[in-house]
Amino acid sequence: MDDSSDSGAVVRVSARYFDGRSTRPHKVQVWLAQGQLQIDGETVRTQVPAAQVQWPERTRHGPRVARLPDGASLQSLDADAWDAWRRDTGHVDGWVVALQQSWRAVAASVLALVLLLAAGYVWGLPWLAREVAQRVPDGLEDQVGEAVLAQLDDMVKPSRLSADEQRAIEAAWAEVLQRHQKAQAAQGRAVRPTQLLIRESEIGPNALALPGGTILLTDDMVRLVQNDTRVLSGVLAHELGHVQHRHGLQTLVQIGVLGAATSLVWGDFSGLLATVPLWLGQAHYSRQAEREADAHSVGVLRDAGISPQVMVTLLDRFALYRRCGDALLKPAAAGEAEKPQGARQCAGQAGKGTGKDDKADAAWGLGFASHPADAERIAFFNAAAR
Known part of the structure; x- marks a missing residue:
């Protein structure tokens, strides 16, 4: 002074x-x-x-x-x-004091802070999660996957599919995976190891890639595509894309960072780890991650000599499921004539709304949430099939 x-x-x-x-x-x-x-x-x-x-x-x-x-x-x-x-x-x-005394400056500062936090959440956090996930040792990722799988026991039960049905799915996928691994090895690329588990679950028709390479396929997904092993191979190829890019680990890193930040704000870390399965079940991959998995599935299918058109069939079945509901999942005895009445009534509508219903809600549970719009995906797979 x-x-x-x-x-x-x-x-x-x-x-x-x-x-x-x-x-x-x-x-x-x-x-x-x-x-x-x-x-x-x-x-x-x-x-x-x-x-x-x-x-x-x-x-x-x-x-x-x-x-x-x-x-x-x-x-x-x-x-x-x-x-x-x-x-x-x-x-x-x-000048700092002058700004503090100005409501306009304070409002602008608050707005800038909100935009900064939003940018960090939209771009910064995914980038950080991706960088961290790519540097996690395989052994540690395996341990994370085992811990998550152990905590998912209440959500999954032993498969109710027959032993023959399960063996057919596993054999078809093993052949696809073998051809893909051979093609990638010829280009000097490694394919991350995976383990396929077929389980009954209340989450509906779904598939989920856990950290460490475990892929869960639900009975309802098999019923949805009427045991078509080529379509199921497309589903599993998509999940292999999540494994290859470590999207599951990235999601857990993001959830962990957000959970830790929330706990620091509220001063309570209790239940942070215990709710990982719930978070994983409700968390959605980003649309960019889903596009990466779709692109990866195309490569896997091509390596195995399967047309990416099978993914369009999958999307058509999901569109039908949105209209028919669980009636579509009931096993048919011997062909269309013996399907449940509800499924027969809406089966003729298949394809009429495909791409218009962009609801990636909880009905798709773990595996198919937050995918790009059906119309965009169908156009992508149709182009890839040409």
Whole structure:
């Protein structure tokens, strides 16, 4: 603070002096003279070099404060008088204080903070999760996958498909995977190891790639595509794309970061790990991740000599399922004529709304949430099949 009082009338202001040892205030007068802050009252008379006084930034409301080097302080409840005294003695607020006093500047700062947080969530967090996931050792990822699978016990049960049905699916996928691995090896590329588990579950027609390479395929998915092993190979090729790109681990990293941030804000880490299966079940891969998995599935199918058109068949079956519901999943005895009445009534509508219903809601559970619109995916797979 400049000591302009050296060349003119001394400007004084009333304040309360606290010695830093008790809460008792002392009424004083303060002024600046010859580089010294003078403090004078009935019980206090002292001076402090002005350069050693700390002047906290001025706020719109509340008392004004000056902190002295010995732990003492000065306070003034008359903010206007204090501010006028400081101005008269040559003090000028910095630009930070000026911005703090402007509601427009505060509003702009809040908006900028919101945009920064949004950008971090949309772009920064996925980038961080991807970088972290790619650097996690395979052994650690396997352990994470085993832990997640163990916690999913309540969501999955042993398959109710016949042993022959399961063997047919496993054999078809093993052949596809073998051809894909051979083609990739010829190009010097490695395919991450996977394990296929077929399970009964209440999550409906679905498939899920866990960290570490475990792929869960539900009985309802098999029923949805009427045991078509070529279509199921397309489903599994899509999930292999998630495994290859480590999308499951990326999702867990993102969930973990968000969960940890929330726990830091609210001060409660309890249940953070216990709810991982629930989070994994409700978390949706980004549309970019789904596009990567779709593109990967095309490569896998081509390596195996299967047309990517099977994925269009899959999407048509999902469109039909959105109209028919669980009636479509009931096993037929011997052909179309013996299908449940509800499935027969809406079967003729297949394809009429494909691509128009872009609801990637909880009905698709773990594996098919947040996919790009059906129309976009169908166009992609049709183009890939040419």
